[in-house]
Amino acid sequence: MVARSCVESELEAIPVEYRDQLDEVVVSEQDIHYKIAELGAQITGDYQGKQPILIGVLKGASVFLADLSRKIHLPLRFDFIAVSSYGSATKTSGIVRILKDLDHEIEDQDVIVVEDIIDSGLTLNYLLRYLRARRPRSVEVCALFYKEGRQRVEIPVKYEGFRIGPEFVVGYGLDYQERFRNLPFLAVLADHPETRNARR
Ligand code: IMP
Ligand code: MG
Secondary structure, three states: OHHHHOOHHHHHHOOHHHHOOEEEEEEOHHHHHHHHHHHHHHHHHHOOOOOOEEEEEEOOOHHHHHHHHOOOOOOOEEEEEEEOOOOHHHHHHOOOOEEEOOOOOOOOOEEEEEEEEEOOOHHHHHHHHHHHOOOOOEEEEEEEEEEOOOOOOOOOOOEEEEEEOOOOEEEOOEOEOOEOOOOOOEEEEOOOHHHHHHHO
16 A cells, blocks of 8 residues: 555655555655756766757656756757557557657757656667657667567667566656646555556
8 A cells, every 4th residue: 555655745745546546656746856857967968068958758758858858958859749648559560550740850950868667668769769760869768667578679768767676667757547647746546457566
């Protein structure tokens, strides 16, 4: 039950409707904010003299991109791309449908792809190929959560937040059926096949 692993302020942030659907908090709000400050500082240092474009993968990465961008002290731009949601087709084939394309050209630009979580890696693998075909000067990946040992393809993640277990997690942008994105921390969704599999 989520209550045991929460500090009081976190517990207050959980709508009552969500409470009995969550197991423990995996990464606290405070730890997320410290990590984002670190990632922002690293990116600020690495991109001195450049003006990168942050490309957020909708919708999950929107919360992370909003916070991360304010820890990067450089002139920069936002863009967003939306891909077909997590489903059995993506899981097996790695074929992803672009639902919303970029608004801007990225040719000769320094691109940082901002992703909430990498699980199989198939979505990002597809996206990276798609972006590289547009001839950016550079492409790096910044992912807040990385499910350890689940990747079916190698993803070069230059900026990595937290390594986590295989349970299905929600919060900080991550959803289950479009809900839970507004939780300020990352928690395990109790009643989900991936959580049950992980705990068998
Ligand atoms: P991948 O293609 O398997 O790496 O999956 C990537 C996408 O699946 C992520 O961008 C998320 O939107 C979604 N996803 C993967 N694992 C989780 C999870 O535990 N909770 C919520 N969404 C997830
Ligand atoms: Mg996503």
